[in-house]
Every structure is written in C-alpha cells, then in structure tokens.
Amino acid sequence: MSILSIEFLLLAAGTLIVYYLLPLKIRWIALLCGSAAFICLSGWHSAAHLTAVALVMWGGGLLLQKHRSRLLLSGLLALDLGAMAFLKYYPVFSGADLLLPVGLSYFTFQSAGYLVDVYRGKTEPQRNPLKAWLFVGYFPQLSQGPISTWKELGGQLLTGHRLEPENIVSGFQLVLWGLFKKMIIADRLVATTAAVLQGGELPGWLILSGTILYAIRLYLDFSGGMDVVRGFSRMAGIELPENFRRPFFSKSVAEYWRRWHITLGAWFRSYLLYPLTTSHAGIALGKAASRIFGKKTGRTVPTALATLIVFLLIGIWHSANWNAVIFGAYFGAVMAVSTLLEQFWKFLQKRLKLPKGGWMTPVRLLRTWLLILIAQYFAFTPDPSTAFSLLGGTFRNWDFSGFAERMGAIMTGQEWIITGAGCMIVLIVDILCERKKDVCGTLARTHFWIRWPVLLLLILAIATFGIYGAGYDPAAFLYTQF
Amino acid sequence: MEGRETALQEQAAQQKARRRKLAGFGVRAVCFTVITALLLSYAGYVFTSKSDYGICSMMTYYRQKPDTVDVLVAGTSMVYAGVNTNILWKEYGIAAYNLCTVEEPFWIAYHTLEEALKTQHPKLILLDAKPATYPADYQKRGRVILNTFGIRDLPVRIRATLASVENPRDALGYVLKLPEVHSAYKTLTWNDFILPPDNEGRGSTWKGFNEADKIDGHRTFDLSFIGARLPINAREEEYVRKIFEMTKEKGIPLMLIGMPCPNYFQDYLYYNTLWSIADEYGIPYINYNLKKYQIGLDYLKDFADWNHMNVNGSVLFTRRLGKDLKEAFDLPDRRGDPAYDSWEECAATWKEQYPNFISSDPEANPLGW
Incomplete structure (x- = not known):
C-alpha cells in the first residue's frame, strides 16, 4: 500500500481517530492495529517477515540483556541482516523471483540498531512483544523510513499523547506540503528522466538538464514522502527524526550526506563507521599511518578507509548492480580524499586567504553540486555504459536548435509551467527554512483567515495538478524499492 | 488546606480552558472539512466532462x-438519438425525457431509474432492449x-x-470523481464552471434528445422470420429482471423497445430471449426493426451510422412511436x-435549428409546427 493511496489516507485518518478516542495509556494499541492492518494489506509475506524480525529483535534483546555476548549479537545480526541480504540479492544472482516485504531495509536496520543498542547498554530491552513489534512495524515509516532508534521512537510510540490542536494543524500542513512536492513536481519530472534515457543522439544541454532534474525529482520524491510520514506522526504527537535538511544547500559532499537521508547516514555512522575506526585494526592502522604521513594526516587514514567501506555498502544497499557499486565507491572516494586532504585544504585556505563565507559560498555550492551531479548519472541509468555514455555526451553537441520541439516532446507548456512554479515555491520555502525561518510553524500560528485560504489553495492544487488517479501508479515512490 | 484548594481550583480552570480550546478547535476543524468538501466537490463538477451523452442528461x-x-x-x-422528445411533445403532447447514456447496460438503467423515480412518477417507462446484446460484465x-x-445521490x-x-x-x-477527471484542467473552458451546464448550447430546458447529424447509409437483411435465440449475459439478465x-x-x-438499426442481424437472437423474459412478467414490447416499412425508414438515408438514426430517422421513428404510445397507454396531452x-x-429551440x-x-x- 502506497502512502499516497487513498487507502493509506483513510487508514491513517481512522487510526488517528481511534488513537485519540482511546484512554491515554493504551493509545499505542491504535497504532499497533493500524500498523497490523497496513502490513496485512501490503501482503501476508510482508507481515510474516516483519513479525519474524520483530520476534528476533524482541527475544534477542532479552537474551542480550542476560548474556552480553558479542557472539550472540553477531549471530542475531547475521540472522537479521542476512535475511535482508538474501531477499535483496539472491534474486539478482539466481534470477529467482522473490517477493520483497514492504519496508524490508528500514525495519531490518531499525531492529539491528536496537540489538546493538541493547548490547551496548544504551537501551533497555522491551519485554512486551507487541510493543517491540510496533517499534519495527510502525506503519507510516515502513514505506521509506526514517530509520529511528528506540530512544528516538520507542518511548514516543508507547506514551499516549494528548490531543493538541497545534500538532494536528502543523502535522496536516506537513502532509500537504509532502503531497505537493511529490505529486505535483516529482511525479511530473518522471518524463524528463525518461527523455534522457530514451537513447539516440541527445544534445549535451538536454542530458545535463535531465540529470539536474533527476536530482531534484529524487529529492522532492523522497523528502515529500518523508513529510507525509512525519506529518501524520506529528498529528499523533510523535516527532520522527528529520531525514532531509535541504541537501542542495550543502557546501561540501560531507555536509550533503549529513543532510541527505540523515537517519541512514546516522545508522551507518553509529553502527559501522565508528566501530570500524575504533576497532583494534582501525587504531593499529591509524598508528601505522601516523608514522608514514605524520600524526595529523595519519589519524585520518582509518576514517577515510572506513568511509570508503561505508559508502560502498550504502551503494550496494541501494541496488545490487554495478551502477550502485560505482555510485557508492565514487562518494566513498570523494569523502575519503577530502578527509585525507583536510589538513592540506586548511593550509591552502589559510595561505590563499580564502574567506569562509562571502564569494566562496557560491563556489563551494557549485563545486558540491557538480560532485553530486556526477553521481546522479549512475543513479538513474540502468548500467555503467549508459552512465558513461551520457556523462561523455554532456560535453558534446550543445546545439540549441530545436530546443522548443524537444521540450514540447517531454511535456506540454502547461506542464512545464506547473513544474517550474512548483519548484520555485519549494525553493522559496527551502531558502526561508535555511535562514532559520519556521515556515510551517508560522503558518500554523497565523490567523485562520490567512491560513485557511493557503491550505485550501494547497489542497486544490494537489487535487488538480497532482499526478494521481487513472493510469497512474501511486506505488512508484523511488525509495520504496529499497 | 487552602493551598490544596487553590491547586484544585487551578486544575479545574486549566481543564476548563483545555475543554474550551478543544471545542473551538473541533468547530474549526468541522468548518474546514465542510469547506474543503464543498471546494473539492465543485472542482469535481468543473473537471467532469459536460457530456450530453450521459452526464448532462x-x-x-x-x-x-x-x-x-x-x-x-x-x-x-x-x-437518445432516435426518440425525438420534441416530436413527441409537439405532435402528441407527450412530455417525455430521454434519460440515456452511451452503451448503458441494464445495471446502469436500473440504478438510474432507482434515482430518477425519486422525483418523478412517470406514466410509462420505455426501456431500450439493446443491452440484452452486450456481452461484457463490466464497463470501460x-x-x-x-x-x-x-x-447526485451518493449511495x-x-x-x-x-x-x-x-x-x-x-x-x-x-466515487470521489477527482481522481478520474482532474487532468481535465488542460482543456477547461468557461462553460465548465457554470452551474447548471448549458447542455452544449441546447439550453437548460433540454429533454435529452441528441441529434446524430449526418447521413451514413447501410443496407440490411430482414431476418425477422427466424425465431432462433442466444442467451443474454447473466448480469444483464439479473438487472433487467430487477x-x-x-x-x-x-x-x-x-x-x-427494440430500436431500428441496420446492425440488427445479431441483435434479434438476444431480443428473442429478452421478449421471453418480458413475457414472464407480462411486460409489453415492440421490436421496431420489424416495423421499418410501416415507419417509412430508408436505411440509406435515415441513419447516421450502423446504430443511430439521424434527425430525419428520428422524426419518422418518433411519429410512429408516438402513435403506438397513444394507442396503447393513457398518456395525457400536456x-x-x-x-x-x-x-x-x-x-421551439430545436425547431429553430431543425433546417x-x-x-x-x-x-x-x-x-408542421
């Protein structure tokens, strides 16, 4: 069930109503029932797998509390992550047709994180299996995350929240904003990606603009879905962690990854990067490197290597194909090099008296954009040869004759205007948010005769210009497939 | 003791304030929902095609x-192309209304009649026999x-x-309408916003007659002497019985009524079955395909295509229909x-356009009028 479907909206609304009708102490049961309904409607195989993962997590947590054994943890993680890896990658190598449970990666990562946190003594294991199930099966976040820790989510799910009008208004606004981004802009931009992938002799400007629009589409698609998820949760008084913080305003690739799919990055940092760098091998490597490259640079070598491994895994997590490997390796290499050369950059900056802000800000933004764009060629193409061919094609044939015909073949003028206007609105809101303006909060606090027309206009725009209904597949969220 | 009382009073005041806050929010939420529903309902009307082939009628x-x-x-x-409501009115004084849609199966006729009979109590219902020939269980x-x-009625x-x-x-x-029609924003005209629809220029007094304005001649065979039959689709039969x-x-x-048309050579097999079912209920029927000579229809001139009479055909056919209705039923001259x-x-509006x-x-x- 897509979070854009009418069924989801009805289920979410029904769950909310029941949630607030129940006594405070047992409100979590409404979320449990809503989640059970969602997962069952998504297919019995999803429900069975999720329940198995939840049971392993619940039982494993209790066992780990009694026997704090690294071997036991490794076994549980192997079971948890191994099942995910098997379901995701076995069909790729064997050609078998396995049904993937909805939200497989998200609930697997979440349960694995819980087990590690219990092992580390950061989290008390949950004794009630139904409450443990709700933690991994909380339905709004099943489709595309975020990946939360028990500390972030567990308590919020189980503590009944009082009905607060502010939460309802603010959450509702966030849902609408998410639908606006996803349905009006992101889904319209599907045509631009298709235009670049159609093959044939394409002018460089078309390939480049198609790639830029793909990056925008991916952001709006994913962040739009996330806003719907967070908005619904907020209406129930649950504040989910932010997953996107305007990544295109990043001034470095490292910052981009701190703003893009934040909870995935945090998961990998917490459960893979830090353990790798602080392991015996990591420390030994750091010492050895310090002897060769000097203390400051040498210390960064384990981090650089761990970063490379983490990004390779992130790439492979996205998909089991060569493009994903290149995508991960590319980002890993960029991040590793920037870590290793950190001291050199600082030296250069000091020597050339480069300002931290000012005119360097657009230069840094542009540099980051360029580095990100190169990766996008591997994100939307089916194989490396297509990606390299398009990358090469970007620098050839910048002939603008036939511009209007080519644009018209992708979308009608009306569609371009809607897409352009939508992008401008998102850009303005993002700039305001970047300047620490609380747009959502301000609107929620505004007098109703301003707020209502804005919200009604937003609803009407989504209902009119949204891509949904007949002939449209609402399940096609780009990140649901992971 | 006094402190406890003050605390209790404060708590009561807080609870009262919260109740008031929630009540105010509840009222606002209901108002907002109603306005949103009205807005989306009107949007649904605007984006819905104002087609004379079903929706407008x-x-x-x-x-x-x-x-x-x-x-x-x-x-x-x-x-709707053959029964000329204007002829029935002007020449027989019969107040008729064509509540028809394109390829209307019996299950739609049933639900449409269910709705239509809430406000009108006609002296006669004429039901097209054509759906008896439809094989599909569902519609496109x-x-x-x-x-x-x-x-209009939601249930x-x-x-x-x-x-x-x-x-x-x-x-x-x-049921929500908008998911199916919202992409019509690309083709909206000012007329789409007007309530009620202007029936494509026919005015709001229109009675559901749709002219098929062309000539497409066809020859046909007379197979009426054959009594063979084919079973009707089970769903069509279920609903015609209903x-x-x-x-x-x-x-x-x-x-x-079996509407005359050149494309009759298979229909009669199903019509024969339908007449038997009608006999079970004592429902009368007239197959006008068997009366084409009495009607005076010229299949080379009076049809717009294989199925629909053109204006000329509708005039000739309706004159005969009016006569039959007047003879068989007690219909007042209004x-x-x-x-x-x-x-x-x-x-009068139609006559202006007639030539x-x-x-x-x-x-x-x-x-003559």
Missing part, C-alpha cells in the same frame, strides 16, 4: 419540475464516468459504480399546460 433531469415527466426513456445512445473507464457521474452512485467496475477497489476513484420487479412494485407501466412550458421551449441539420429533410418530413 442526468444533471438536467434533476431540474425538471417534480412529477412532470410522463414518459421516461431509459437506454443507450440508440434511444470512460463509460463508467458517463454513466455514473451525473447521479445510488456508489451502487451504480460498484456494479460497473470489475475490481471494487477501482470504485473509490469514481428493473421489471422494481417498476411492478412501484406500479409504473414499462415497455421494452400542451398548453403552463407547468410544461419547458417542453414547449425545448421544442440546419444536414441529415434532415424538412420538405420531406415537414414538422
């Missing part, structure tokens, strides 16, 4: 004065829209939609009754 039907329609005609496009998207979007529209779609999950989009039962229950006479001004107005229809021959078939 239903919308305009609601504008008829209660209990004025004497003959209610239900059926397919063959009926465009047909579902044309057949159901005009129905009836839901039932009609559920009867039309193969997968009940598909019904939600049709129609028979409903009209019987309401005490409204019903008559089946001409001159101020309550029926809209029929007069509709006929301009390329398929008509005013000299051969003078209206």
Whole structure:
C-alpha cells in the first residue's frame, strides 16, 4: 500500500481517530492495529517477515540483556541482516523471483540498531512483544523510513499523547506540503528522466538538464514522502527524526550526506563507521599511518578507509548492480580524499586567504553540486555504459536548435509551467527554512483567515495538478524499492 | 488546606480552558472539512466532462419540475438519438425525457431509474432492449464516468459504480470523481464552471434528445422470420429482471423497445430471449426493426451510422412511436399546460435549428409546427 493511496489516507485518518478516542495509556494499541492492518494489506509475506524480525529483535534483546555476548549479537545480526541480504540479492544472482516485504531495509536496520543498542547498554530491552513489534512495524515509516532508534521512537510510540490542536494543524500542513512536492513536481519530472534515457543522439544541454532534474525529482520524491510520514506522526504527537535538511544547500559532499537521508547516514555512522575506526585494526592502522604521513594526516587514514567501506555498502544497499557499486565507491572516494586532504585544504585556505563565507559560498555550492551531479548519472541509468555514455555526451553537441520541439516532446507548456512554479515555491520555502525561518510553524500560528485560504489553495492544487488517479501508479515512490 | 484548594481550583480552570480550546478547535476543524468538501466537490463538477451523452442528461433531469415527466426513456445512445422528445411533445403532447447514456447496460438503467423515480412518477417507462446484446460484465473507464457521474445521490452512485467496475477497489476513484477527471484542467473552458451546464448550447430546458447529424447509409437483411435465440449475459439478465420487479412494485407501466438499426442481424437472437423474459412478467414490447416499412425508414438515408438514426430517422421513428404510445397507454396531452412550458421551449429551440441539420429533410418530413 502506497502512502499516497487513498487507502493509506483513510487508514491513517481512522487510526488517528481511534488513537485519540482511546484512554491515554493504551493509545499505542491504535497504532499497533493500524500498523497490523497496513502490513496485512501490503501482503501476508510482508507481515510474516516483519513479525519474524520483530520476534528476533524482541527475544534477542532479552537474551542480550542476560548474556552480553558479542557472539550472540553477531549471530542475531547475521540472522537479521542476512535475511535482508538474501531477499535483496539472491534474486539478482539466481534470477529467482522473490517477493520483497514492504519496508524490508528500514525495519531490518531499525531492529539491528536496537540489538546493538541493547548490547551496548544504551537501551533497555522491551519485554512486551507487541510493543517491540510496533517499534519495527510502525506503519507510516515502513514505506521509506526514517530509520529511528528506540530512544528516538520507542518511548514516543508507547506514551499516549494528548490531543493538541497545534500538532494536528502543523502535522496536516506537513502532509500537504509532502503531497505537493511529490505529486505535483516529482511525479511530473518522471518524463524528463525518461527523455534522457530514451537513447539516440541527445544534445549535451538536454542530458545535463535531465540529470539536474533527476536530482531534484529524487529529492522532492523522497523528502515529500518523508513529510507525509512525519506529518501524520506529528498529528499523533510523535516527532520522527528529520531525514532531509535541504541537501542542495550543502557546501561540501560531507555536509550533503549529513543532510541527505540523515537517519541512514546516522545508522551507518553509529553502527559501522565508528566501530570500524575504533576497532583494534582501525587504531593499529591509524598508528601505522601516523608514522608514514605524520600524526595529523595519519589519524585520518582509518576514517577515510572506513568511509570508503561505508559508502560502498550504502551503494550496494541501494541496488545490487554495478551502477550502485560505482555510485557508492565514487562518494566513498570523494569523502575519503577530502578527509585525507583536510589538513592540506586548511593550509591552502589559510595561505590563499580564502574567506569562509562571502564569494566562496557560491563556489563551494557549485563545486558540491557538480560532485553530486556526477553521481546522479549512475543513479538513474540502468548500467555503467549508459552512465558513461551520457556523462561523455554532456560535453558534446550543445546545439540549441530545436530546443522548443524537444521540450514540447517531454511535456506540454502547461506542464512545464506547473513544474517550474512548483519548484520555485519549494525553493522559496527551502531558502526561508535555511535562514532559520519556521515556515510551517508560522503558518500554523497565523490567523485562520490567512491560513485557511493557503491550505485550501494547497489542497486544490494537489487535487488538480497532482499526478494521481487513472493510469497512474501511486506505488512508484523511488525509495520504496529499497 | 487552602493551598490544596487553590491547586484544585487551578486544575479545574486549566481543564476548563483545555475543554474550551478543544471545542473551538473541533468547530474549526468541522468548518474546514465542510469547506474543503464543498471546494473539492465543485472542482469535481468543473473537471467532469459536460457530456450530453450521459452526464448532462442526468444533471438536467434533476431540474425538471417534480412529477412532470410522463414518459421516461431509459437506454443507450440508440434511444437518445432516435426518440425525438420534441416530436413527441409537439405532435402528441407527450412530455417525455430521454434519460440515456452511451452503451448503458441494464445495471446502469436500473440504478438510474432507482434515482430518477425519486422525483418523478412517470406514466410509462420505455426501456431500450439493446443491452440484452452486450456481452461484457463490466464497463470501460470512460463509460463508467458517463454513466455514473451525473447521479447526485451518493449511495445510488456508489451502487451504480460498484456494479460497473470489475475490481471494487477501482470504485473509490469514481466515487470521489477527482481522481478520474482532474487532468481535465488542460482543456477547461468557461462553460465548465457554470452551474447548471448549458447542455452544449441546447439550453437548460433540454429533454435529452441528441441529434446524430449526418447521413451514413447501410443496407440490411430482414431476418425477422427466424425465431432462433442466444442467451443474454447473466448480469444483464439479473438487472433487467430487477428493473421489471422494481417498476411492478412501484406500479409504473414499462415497455421494452427494440430500436431500428441496420446492425440488427445479431441483435434479434438476444431480443428473442429478452421478449421471453418480458413475457414472464407480462411486460409489453415492440421490436421496431420489424416495423421499418410501416415507419417509412430508408436505411440509406435515415441513419447516421450502423446504430443511430439521424434527425430525419428520428422524426419518422418518433411519429410512429408516438402513435403506438397513444394507442396503447393513457398518456395525457400536456400542451398548453403552463407547468410544461419547458417542453414547449425545448421544442421551439430545436425547431429553430431543425433546417440546419444536414441529415434532415424538412420538405420531406415537414414538422408542421
């Protein structure tokens, strides 16, 4: 069930109503029932797998509390992550047709994180299996995350929240904003990606603009879905962690990854990067490197290597194909090099008296954009040869004759205007948010005769210009497939 | 003690304030929901095609004065193109209304009649026999829209939609309307915003007659002497029986009509089955394909295509139909009754256009009115 479907909206609304009708102490049961309904409607195989993962997590947590054994943890993680890896990658190598449970990666990562946190003594294991199930099966976040820790989510799910009008208004606004981004802009931009992938002799400007629009589409698609998820949760008084913080305003690739799919990055940092760098091998490597490259640079070598491994895994997590490997390796290499050369950059900056802000800000933004764009060629193409061919094609044939015909073949003028206007609105809101303006909060606090027309206009725009209904597949969220 | 009392008072005041806050929010939420529903409902109306081939005939039907329609005609496009309500009015004084849609199956006719009989109590219902020949159990998207979007009563529209779609999950989009029609923003005209629709220039007094304005001649064989038959689709049979039962229950006479058309050579096999079912209920029927010579229809001149009569054909056919109806049923002559001004107005508007229809021959078939 897509979070854009009418069924989801009805289920979410029904769950909310029941949630607030129940006594405070047992409100979590409404979320449990809503989640059970969602997962069952998504297919019995999803429900069975999720329940198995939840049971392993619940039982494993209790066992780990009694026997704090690294071997036991490794076994549980192997079971948890191994099942995910098997379901995701076995069909790729064997050609078998396995049904993937909805939200497989998200609930697997979440349960694995819980087990590690219990092992580390950061989290008390949950004794009630139904409450443990709700933690991994909380339905709004099943489709595309975020990946939360028990500390972030567990308590919020189980503590009944009082009905607060502010939460309802603010959450509702966030849902609408998410639908606006996803349905009006992101889904319209599907045509631009298709235009670049159609093959044939394409002018460089078309390939480049198609790639830029793909990056925008991916952001709006994913962040739009996330806003719907967070908005619904907020209406129930649950504040989910932010997953996107305007990544295109990043001034470095490292910052981009701190703003893009934040909870995935945090998961990998917490459960893979830090353990790798602080392991015996990591420390030994750091010492050895310090002897060769000097203390400051040498210390960064384990981090650089761990970063490379983490990004390779992130790439492979996205998909089991060569493009994903290149995508991960590319980002890993960029991040590793920037870590290793950190001291050199600082030296250069000091020597050339480069300002931290000012005119360097657009230069840094542009540099980051360029580095990100190169990766996008591997994100939307089916194989490396297509990606390299398009990358090469970007620098050839910048002939603008036939511009209007080519644009018209992708979308009608009306569609371009809607897409352009939508992008401008998102850009303005993002700039305001970047300047620490609380747009959502301000609107929620505004007098109703301003707020209502804005919200009604937003609803009407989504209902009119949204891509949904007949002939449209609402399940096609780009990140649901992971 | 005093401190405890103060604390209790403070708590009570806080609870009161919270109750007031929640009540205010509740009122605002209800108002917002109502405004949103109205807005989206109007948007649904704006984006819905103002098609005369189903939607407008239903919308305009609601504008008829209660209990004025004497003959209610239900059926397919063959009926809305063939039964000329203006001829029935001007030459026989019969107040008829064509409540028809494109390829209307019996299950849509049933639900449409269910809705239509809430405001009108006609003296006769004419039911097109054509759906007896339809093999499909469900309808295509465009047909579902044309057949159901005009129905105002939500439960009836839901039932009609559920009867039309193969997968009940598909019904939600049709019931909400917008998911199915919102992309029409690309082709909106000013007329789409007007309530009620102007029936493509025919005015709000229109009675559901759709001219097929061209000539497409066809030759046909007379197979009427063959008594062979083919079974009717089970769903069509189920619903035609429901129609028979409903009209019987309401005490409204019903008559089946087989519309004349060149494309008749297979239809008669199904019609024969339908007549047998009608006999079970004592429902009369007339197969006008067997009366084409009495009607004077020239299949080379009086048809717009294989199925639909053109204006000339409709004039000839309706003259015969009116005569038969007058003979068989007690239908009052409403001409001159101020309550029926809209029929007069509709006929006058149509007559103004009559000489301009390329398929008509005013000299051969003078209206005389």
